[in-house]
Amino acid sequence: METIKDIINTLTAPEILITLAAILLFVSARYRHLFYTNKVALILFPAMFVFMAISMFDEDFYLIVTKPDNVPIVGMLFLIPFFTWLSMREAVRNDKRTEEGAPLIEKEETADKVLTWPDLVYTELIAIVLLTVLLVGWSILIPAPLEESANPAATPNPSKAPWYFLGLQEMLVYFDPWLAGVVFPGLIIVGLMAIPYIDTNPKGNGYYTFKERSWEIMTFLFGFLILWVLLVILGTFLRGPNWNFFGPYEYWDTHKLEALVNVDLSDYFWVRLLGMGRPDNILVRESVGFLVVLGYFLVPPMLLAKTIFKRFYENLGPARYHIMVFLLLCMASLPIKMVLRWLFNLKYIIGIPEYFFNI
Amino acid sequence: MSKVNPPRPAAKRGEPADAGRRSFFSWMSLAWVSFTASMLAAGTATARFMFPNVLFEPPLTFRAGRPEELQVGIVDERFKDSNQVWLVRDGGGIYALSTTCTHLGCTPNWLSAEQKFKCPCHGSGFYITGINFEGPAPRPLERFAIDLADDGQLVIDKGRKFQQEKGQWELPGAYLEF
């Protein structure tokens, strides 16, 4: 038992967990007709439930999972995979029908309209009543949390933002606040709103499908599931005192130490590569970083336009294409920065703390 | 949700679907009765929410010092602001008058020159005994229960009040004989 716990503790380390999840996402999409089936669901979800139930016997796991404000995230642990599975199953079915030349599931009934009263109105009422039941039951069983009264002099350890912002807080490990806290959230909002204007694929409007829009769906799933939901779960359950990582079965020891020493790119370049001191002039010092960042945002769009994104470039036109690639590059910068941190302890690509300008 | 209804052969015109109708009614009435009941329960619960279990006001019973501190014929206004009570000592004893005008609940002023309580809102006047004699006030000021504690202090209990028009001023507690 302890060995299993240790293995899980090790596997849930951020770098491993995120990598594994990404692999799982892509592999399951590749073999979706095998993975997103009723059989798999009948095994997977009960298994998850049993896993949770057994884990509850572990004191540390129990403590973190039963914290009142964490209950929604426990719910999410089941809801998000379930709905991912559900939508993908529908998509797989639809794709199969299309292949066979049969109409879409949704299309099959499209012609058949029903009266809103009572079919829709009544079901809505039932949904409302059931939801109220759920909410009342939840409220009776789990009291809302109330801790000590606010004290600006005593910072709890760990201090966490509300759970839905923990993805941002996790991002703060890798990026400066102005990026992780301001620019990226802004870009997420802008990016989300830009989706309908960038995605000009006319297919897949109003029905589940994967094949007809696999690129969009994979990008979205990666962004939503890995870079948002998984980071929220990670931030809630696996980040303990001092924002250190703790496995789900690990005691939250305030004194746990982790070596978090890291260096800037300028350090790598000037000191380690060229074997000299870092230049005094900020611009010179960070010139490599600026080149890398500029290159990151300038070179790939051009290269991609000629190669694998050729189709996009042609379909979208230059303006839409460049906006799309810029947003994609921003999104990709998070996993890239994560990997760089995990592999090279890289802190900043551009590091100008003098002007709070760090990337 | 119930399964989608497979297309059935359309029933013949005028055929009363009696069997369906009966169960239709029982389920529906059960549904609406319990729904209405829940709404009523939730509604009364919400109404109950408006009545907290405690009151953050000065306690109804308070100690008001020793009787010797009061002078005969002088209206003691020490507890007017904090507890809404006047203490009056006359020749025979002490009584505690409510400072709430019986007309519309304003607080009258004690005018020692005229020896009367005069309400600024509508001009009701009360004698030092609390009896109304002018203005619109329909009845005398109320008195509160007054007693002497073991340690010799006056104890006023605003939870028990005495109304002259009901003859309650004669009851024990309305007047502390001395």
Place this chain on the structure above:
Amino acid sequence: MSQLKDLLSNLSPAKLGEAIQKSQIYRSVFRVGVPVSDRKRMLVMLGNVFLHLHPVKVRKSGIRLRFTWCMGGITFFLFLVLTFTGLLLMFYYRPTIEYAYVDIIDLREQVPLGIMREIHRWGAHAMVISVWLHMFRVFMTGSYKPPREFNWGVGVILLVLTLLLSFTGYLLPWDQLAMWAITVGSNMARATPFAGYEGPGANLLTLGENIPLISSTSDARFALLGGTRVGEMALLRFYVLHCVGLPLVAGFLMAVHFWRIRRDGGISGPL
């Protein structure tokens, strides 16, 4: 005697129902009557201010739970629940640092049906999740595609408003959980480029050589908190935003959102 018998027999639920439905009061309120015919069913949908959010007829596939997951409706209902419970909580909550915390304690200890607070809090959490799932579904069915691009944008703003509503409400109990979650959350604002005093470019905004314009009392975070730390003014600001500002905006945008659903052809489906 026989009259009494008649009266009694008339008192059966069915007859009573009929009598009520015939009364002028009933007919003045419910114009259509019990919608037992198709025509009446349609008239109900058209004549009722709430129900006419829906079209008279909908596509079968469009209302299947498997397709919509009902998440949009759940979100809206949760918003209504939160409005109702929030209104009730306002009767017992004073947004000052002296009383905020003890008022919450009182809701727990002595206010009858203080469970309103639980319903409010868990409802808020549930709403965040249901919004996410709603957007997830909309994306997976490609329902943001034309003609629904604009409504998707409105939805994104509603998502942000939902998060902000939850965030501002998080501070109000004024316990350690609240204060530090908001401190951590609001600290990001101080790194806003140019507008936050620890943001890139802020120290370029100076008058001459040494009169900085952006300081901890003139930056984005200050605008949010009304002070340099999460204090009394922050509590008041969050309270006002939580109870008045954000719900108004959200309500306005929801109206737009629902209207556009109708205008854009109802629940999406394959063309």
Place this chain on the structure above:
Amino acid sequence: MSSETPNGGTPKPAIPPPAKKDPALNISQRGDRLYTDNGLHKWFAISSLLLFVFTVWMIVDDYNREWRRYQRGFTRLSVLQTELDRQAAAGAIDVAAVNALSAEIEAARVRIAENAATLSEVESRLEALNDEFYSTNQAYLFARAEYDVERYDYEEAVANDPENAEPLRVIAENRLADINQNLEDVERLQIAIEETTTELDSYIGERDRLSSERDGLVAEATQLEAAIVTLDPGLIRTSIRNAPILDFMNPSETVNQIQLQNLHYDAPFLQVPRVDRCTTCHLGINDAAKDEWQQPFTAHPRLDVFVGADSPHPMDGFGCTTCHAGLDRAVEFSRAGHVPDNAEQQAAWEDQYGWYLDHFLETPMLPMDRIEASCLKCHTGAGDVPEAPALNMGRDLIRTYGCFGCHNMPGYEEVRRVGPDLTTIGGKLDPEWVKKWLADPRAFKSEARMPKFWFNSNNGGPEFEARNNAEITAITEYLFSRSQDDPLPAAAPAGGDVGRGQALVESVGCLGCHAVGPIPDDPARTQHRRRFGYNLASQGSKTSADWLYNWVRDPRAVWHDTNMPDMRLTDAEAADVAAYLVSLTNPEWEAEAFPELDEAALDEVTLEFLRTGSTGIQAQEALAEMTLEEKIMTTGEGLVARYGCFGCHVIEGFETAQPIGTELTQPGSKLLNQFDFGFLDIEHTRTEWYAAKMADPRIFDVDRVKRPEELLRMPDFGFDEEQVGAIVMILTGLVKDQVTPDMRNDLTADIEAGRGLVAQRNCRGCHEIEGAGGDIRSTIADQGLWPPLLNTQGAKTQPMWLHSFLQEPGEETLRPWLSARMPTFYLDQAEATVLGKYFSAIDNAPYPFIDTAIATTDESLTAGRELFELAQCNLCHPAGDQMPDRDAADLAPDLGLAAERLRPEWVEDWILDPQAIAPGTRMPAFYIDGVSQLPGILDGDTPGQLEAFRDHLFLTIGNGERAEDN
């Protein structure tokens, strides 16, 4: 979407022609339906039922609070108890008397009936009079109101329109004449009514009087019966008024609360008035009659001190959580912050109440053995707190062990360092002794107060041995090198006698503050004040006879800052005492030798100091150039600074150094995350941390890898469990809660200052004050030789006399028969004043000026003389030059001093009942229950006799002042 245009055009809901589908057709069987109606209804029915169940569950769950159970239980018990009381009261009714009264009432009735005609005539007359009075009075009141208006008109005219005032005056005066007439009528009628009422009373008065007499006999039972009905108005009424939802209308089950405007729940940066709801469940807390009831209904065990309306801490003013802590507003067992006293209770609570510790509660309740900590909130002075033995023990320990030397603590800022002055160490001690002492003070004498710095849990291993010895040697050598050895004032004369010395030590009063060897087990804590001074054991192995001679002869000449008072010993006595003390040796100790210095170990330590502020290489070079002497000096100085020796001792060069310990201003409110629990497996609470720290100050180094200079430095005091508990209590009691000044109205600065000085000078080592102290009595078998009780000192003595006596106690000998003597404490003016005010304040006696002039008569003086002789006062009391012929131990104080020493009113109280003032005194009682046993004088009038006693004592014997007769 087939019928709707994709570009957002409004689909026109086409109403299908009714002919197509038959509306009467059962809709659920139609093809254009997604669901069947029946199915929908079924679903709706099930979910609505669920909703109903959950809504009811919600209401019931919310209603069903723990406190209701207790209130119901309390009512049930109260009804039972009241019923028992009622039965007892009914049984105690004198039935015969009631019957007799009933018969009399019947007779009175008959008499009334006989006079029925007259009676009804009187009654109707009275009624007519009342009617007339009403109308007359009405007329008077109306006229009076008119007059008020006219008078106002006149007054107003005088001020604003004087020319037209005159006619108004006339009008008003005319009205006044009318009114006076009216008034006369009213008064006349009043008299008539009164007379008629009296007349009526003569007929029916007897019946009424008898009735009320009969009612009085059964009153108690009747009242109790009514009380039962109030408590239990029947199941239905009780259920309805307390039913869920309905219970807002006059419920009998309510949340009780005490609002405390002056006491605050101390939230950070703001103060919220406390609202104690404890009495919601602890319903009998304020009712002495419920002292035998079970929790939570039992009465407070000390209603005389707490909670009771007449106690110094009444419930309305102090609430509960002020002392007990916990969450004031909570009405649920665990949330309120109950904390079990022990594991046994914890198990019981978990079983009974589902108890858990709420980790989010900043101030859980104090367990009973630490409850006294709360006294510190108000009792901020340094003195003892009455009725708080454990707290006082903690304060004793802090005072004697000098925690404030290294830690800043509130209230101890001005207290001097507790250890001896080391600037003159060379004249007192020798280095070998000091080294051995430092290595293990408690090996020299078990009661040593010097804590142990070396060979502790974190530096006791064999690898530390050479290093420890080097450090000890360095410090010792350093101290001696800095010592300024002034020659002792005098040399000890030869011929000191050990036996005489021992007798002196045991008789003159040394044992009030000192013990010789360990004090035996002292569970009742009657001897702990004898630990105030150093234990005298093993003195001979430490210092020389010369030094001891000088010390006991005149302590201040040796050390000007000492607490040791002057016992006023003669030179010969001092020599005897010195000889005795030198004879107390510790041979085992003397046999041991301190190891030689290991220079390599010393180098290691020296290097640590050299390294600060320079690189390792520079330090090595510097070390190589140093002589052994230089190394020792560098290291010694560094070590004194590192260990903070100057916290307790005066050391040259460190006079103004800052204390090295953690600040302890509010250790009870220190946040938990500021404690380092290391790897120690204890519960993470403040109390546990302090307890572990006090038991072994180095404990948190366990399992830590540290360099020697990083190790924890707090020394080991060797506290036992009880002492640890007492200190932990003080630490947890020093909290940030502020108490408004009004709360301390009865605890004046005079009392606090006095209690502080009493503790600082250990007055209670010999005297009992405020009911505590007199520890020396355990060493004196003969009760007659015990030092006087000072319980009523303020009421007894005149402030002026007390003032001068305290400063110069050697001037007059009050009790010549005592061998113990009041030492000279060198109290200055201010200190003597503090004590004078203190004694007066605790007895509520006037201060400083009192009137000793006595108003008397010659008769009284004569009677006094007679009484004095009859009572044979001079059998025991010396009076001026008259000396009774008795053993010294049987004598009583000299009455010649009474007039200038005592308060006259006290003398009367004393003679009336000496046992009440000084229980166990040998002063005989001349009055039994206040009745004189000498009826022949002044007709046996007790007050008169007492005055006569007083007058004789003050005027005849004491030559006091006689007040002007008037």
